[in-house]
Amino acid sequence: MTERRKMSGFGFLLEQLGIPTITIAKRLHVDPSLVSKWKSGDRRISKKSIFFDEIVEFLIEENDRQGGYILKDPLKKQYPLEDFEDPGKFRYFLQNMIADEKFSTPSNDFIGNKAVREVKAFLYEKGEGRRQAISNLLDMAEAQSDPGNIIYIDCEQYRWLLEDEEYTERWKERILNLLRRGFKAKFIIHFMLHKDEVLRFFELCSPLIFHRNAQWFYHEFYDENVYWFSFFILEHAASVMGMSMDPQQSSTTVFTDPHSIMQHKNVVEMVMKSCKNMFVDIEPKDTLKLLGVVRPQPGRNETIYVYLPAPAFAFTDPEIIKGVLLENNVIDEKTRYCMKANKLLTALMNDYLSRCDGETEIKVLFQLDEMYRKMFVEPFTSCSLSLLAGRDVIVSRKQIARGIRCDVERMRKFPNLKIGLTLKENNIIDTNMNLWCKKNNWLVQMDEEGMRFCDENTIVNATSTVLEMMWRKNPFAYKKKEDVEAFLLKWAEDLEKSPNDSPIIPENLHA
Known part of the structure; x- marks a missing residue:
């Protein structure tokens, strides 16, 4: 003793x-x-x-x-x-x-036992304390010269984060900056069925959800593996442990000793074993299998949301694709694969637009600022064709114009294909990303690193809800069919008249 x-x-x-x-x-x-x-x-x-x-x-x-x-x-x-x-x-x-003359120093009867390891810890209270502890953790991460690993497992549905939106914005940007530096992050979502909280989290933090350096995990059933602890770990540096049975009774403890950090990481990894990965990576060679998963089922009032930085050329007219691939010297085998994918994609879109008696809508949101940059400022690399062909596929301005005209013709043919134009300041989701989302079913993310598939209901529905909000908030002139057609056709005309290597500013950029 x-x-x-x-x-x-x-x-x-x-x-x-x-x-x-x-x-x-x-x-x-x-x-x-x-x-x-x-x-x-x-x-x-x-x-x-x-x-x-x-x-x-x-x-x-x-x-x-x-x-x-x-x-x-x-x-x-x-x-x-x-x-x-x-x-x-x-x-x-x-x-x-x-x-008090009779005061006696509180004893610690645990010390002296060989099985005991004494550690130093820092205590914080309630949501404000949790935010301060997390800020200190991020300070440590930002001070590291080399990228590290961050693990987040939260049992409070991120209430401590959402109750202060200014802090949420700073937290999101700090995490994003770390991810851009090469940090890897793992998040375990422990959401109950509280739609409003999920939606708020998604609205404020969606760039993190879709970032490639962040892995997201979830429990398949919301009532399984209920736990009342949270861990926020910066490997080899610090562990923030939270305990909560009630929003007003949460506490936070910070540990910086290696033994505690390793023990907490082991707990998190055990929890992770009972979780599913929110996103499944899709190899380009498996694209055709994916199309079988997302085929339409007979139903009423279904909406497919599409969010694009530029037209997806894998969906365009096959003759345009052949011309683009020929200009890029894509070999025969890859050309055949691209054409087969195009045939299935076109059939898939037509199925959604016609087989369901017009009760299915496809709402496409083009990110106008990003679209302008890709078409008029820099050489345009088709993300979809590049993934399918296994190499960069550059699309000339003449072919871009043909693709735009193809989209306009398709919009005229199918009244339930709606195209809107959204500006950067109205975007909730990351602008340099392609998304296809069907409420209650699935979403597909595509960027230059590849494709990912998600069928986790909470995130799928949050994505579709946010995209619908963006559609509704969009100014009427940016989604009125006649105005959108005129806008796109004017861009096609500008592209056809301009040389490929010179940046231009179309007359109706912000018309």
């Missing part, structure tokens, strides 16, 4: 706050030896002392400066039946503890 040090209540409180003897000696303008005697209990501090009120004020100020909760724990141990949320009670019992 470790021998207890002799210490007064005053000395114990100073130690909890980490205040050196010299600091309070300077505050009170007394010799440090007197403070040392007060701390050890060799000299008593009476409530009648001229220094007593100043000591109380000093301790309260320091406690507030450090978060307002550090002294509550020792007071609770000394007076377990009392509630210290009331400032008056807090001050009263703080005074009693300072003046």
